[in-house]
Amino acid sequence: MDIRNYLSNSRKRSHKEVASDSDSDSDSTSDNESVMPDPRCTQPAQLVQSKSDKKKAYKSKLTYRQQWKLKYSWIDCANAEMGMFCVICKKYGKPPGNARGAWTTRGITDWNHATEMLKLHNDSKWHKDAAITAQMAQQSDLSVLELQNAASARDTKERKKKNQAIILKLLCSIYFLIKHRIPHTTTFNDLLALQVANGDEQLAHHLEQSPGNAMYTSKFSLTSLIEAIATWLRRKLLKSLRESPFFSILADECEDISTQEELSICCRWIVDGQAEEHFISVLHVLACDAETITEAIESFIASSDLQYRKLVGQGYDGAAVFSGCRSGVQVRMRTHAAHAVHVHCACHRLQLASIQAAKTVPEIQKVFGMMGNIWKLFYYSPKKMQALKEVQAVLGLPELKVVKPSDTRWLSHERCMRAIRKELPALITTLQQLYETTGDAEAFGLSTLLSCFTGVASICFLSYVLDTLAKMMLPCKGR
Template sequence: MDIRKFFLTKVSAAESSPSVQSQQEEESLTSGSEQIIDFDDDPLDAEEGSRSSCLESSEELPERAGSSSVNLSLVCEATDLGDVEKGPVQPKLAQYPYEYFGTQKRSFQFHWLEKYSWLEYSIQKNASFCFSCRNFGTKQGRSHLDSLMCKSGYKNWKRALDSFKEHDKSSAHKSGMLSWSAYKDSILRGNVLEKIQTGREVQIQERRDYLKRLVAVATFLSKQGISFRGHDESENSQNRGNFKECLNLISKFDTFLKNYSPPANSTYTSPLSQNAIIQCCSEEVSSKIVNELKASGLYSVMADEARDHQKEQLAVFIRYVLPENGEIKEHFLSLKELKDFCADSITESLQECLKDYGLDSLLCVAQTYDGAAVMSGVSGGVQAKFQKYHPEAIYVHCYAHELNLVLCHTCKAIKEAKDFFNTMENLYTFFSTSLIHHQKFKDAQSTLGLKPGELVQLSDTRWSCQIRSVNALITNFVPVCKCLSEIKSSTASGLLSNLKKISVIFLSLCSKLY
């Protein structure tokens, strides 16, 4: 049956009998909600099952709904709908406004809102909208229905269910629903960019905490003068070196280090990484020293040669005064490898060291070295060549070297002192070169209840070493005499007789007192 003929028949009947039409309208208005015809039970739908399309847009209503002649293309979007924060507006009314469709009146039904979560209703316009397409639609729908659900609203309640079903399956609606779902997920858990940024910040903080512990271990080992690496640092090694073993020890008590697993390509425990950490610590310390020195405005430089196996190096020290409290500071600055031992090579190395730290332009008022000719020479020594770069830098022979030389030469000039130190050197040689004699010395200490100790070798250049040698002899004087008396040899007898001399005992006590 043609739907247009049906409506034309109804309209013609109404026009021919106005009284009948008025009577029908009065019955419809007095019947209340009981007279609302549900779409699923409408006999008209059963008759129209063979239709090619069951949709009727709101623009077709004026000619089919009698007095409801509203042009929705001119109606602005409703202002009482939900936004992305509040969600769809789904009001539950005791009775929704009616719309006439021929002789029948229909209204919006609340159970439609329960069935479609995306559906919302505008009381202001008495129209339904798709919340997801209206707020999150990324592409224009192909059908006119999709456009109405987003913009003007849909209010053909007679065909509402079929229209909602078709819109629910459209690609434009599915895209909007997907965007809406992603938005709700981003509110709860954060969007993808926020998650990436948060994960990146957490990763950066974890790596910083990890590096803090590595630096702490490196500074501890450096401060204590302990070696970093071992001979075998593999996973199966019993001793992987002090650096890695310290980290393993800390991880037993540190929850973070115990649970944190650094990336395989950035553990920062390899020899190269350890050297890099040491270098960074060195630069930080040097930077603080240089900043204090620049604030002081003037300084003095001290340098001495230091041999490292087959490598000759120049140790450079800086001495300055803090302007705020007058405190005197003396710090090690750098080690510079020497290519040659001549005065020119040493001077250039010293000047390069100062230039590397930006100190070559500051006022240098003094230079201090030992008394070697290559360092102290008036015309060809380092002190003379260094004054070409720093004219104000007067040369001062190192007082520590001078005092050490005075003491050593004085001891060699006095016969009793010379014999005393010769006796000490012979005692050290006697007990250190023979394992049998050394074991008897240990047994004598144990018998007398003394702490194990060793005799100290004399030094020709450092007086402090000679003092330690004297202190070691005084501490172990009784076990030394006991061993020498038990050992039957001419050398032991000669050493024992020398130890019993009044001059040796007197000088030992003087060294202890002074």
């Protein structure tokens, strides 16, 4: 029993010792874990901390360098924390608004980019102007403010001179396009590019260096340039018109593409003993009655500062609105200028008289109708026009187009008949080919009229008559 008790007690003690040892080991392990951190976690933090420390150390070493003073003598840096200043600009300069006091009231402390900033400031225009002002201050007794004002005035004058030269180039370019009836909105930039390619350095510098809102190449700027040209020309013409002892007014109304009624006004006056005629203005009118048109003409005369006592003539078409003997425009205008003689356009009257006389002769009326049908046949069919050109090339004839004859357009019948007479062999051949290939009845009828004796004789006779009438009309048109 004693032995058994002894063995059981010894086993209990051994179990307690093992448990206490394991508890002590776990405590020691936890203590060690709290003291010794995991190296896998500490390694990146140490690396990041070392990079930031290196960056801070590098920035702390950046400061003002004395060697900059050797290259740029205008540097003033009494305290590195206050930054660098420019002695010249601080005393004599007028920095631009976007500088925000840099180099004058606010020092430069960006040592990392100090080299580039020093070079930029040394090459800047306002620093160079300040240097010129400082040099002038040493040679004159003027104050700094007076020197700055003189430099500013000189700079403004130079800039104004350059801008005037650029504007003149742009005006000449847009005037060239308008003079040759070339669309300016699509070709203006190409024309400027051509001038730059031909060696215009001043224009090239303007297009490269000017800001986007000061290039004067937008549609709004082009419209402003055109209006400026029109204003200048109108002022020049009106000045000459006012100086003339006499003048007359020519007016006619029409409808533009936007169905807006417009009244075009031309004037004829004396310059150095010679009569000159120029287009002056286009007026928008709300109606085409005699009262509205008269008010528009009166408004034009008043705004142009013209005198009714100098108005000696007025020319319009034969419409009753203008030429009516009771309430037409010409009668209403005589209430202001009783000596303003009304003249119906001579070319218009001759054209109307010729058309009216031609209607009394059936053969001539038939030829006039044939002229209109020939124009329609080829004008509205590019395929037929191409066939006519091919026949003209084979026969060695010039490529002439048949002009549209109009009863109210003088010289139109003469030009149309001249083209038909010169292209008569090509027209007959083309019309016969069109009938043989397509069976076009209209082409067959026209070819028959052109080939018969009566048709050829009428064409030759009318060519002579219309040519004579054209010679009578040309002096009336001032040619």
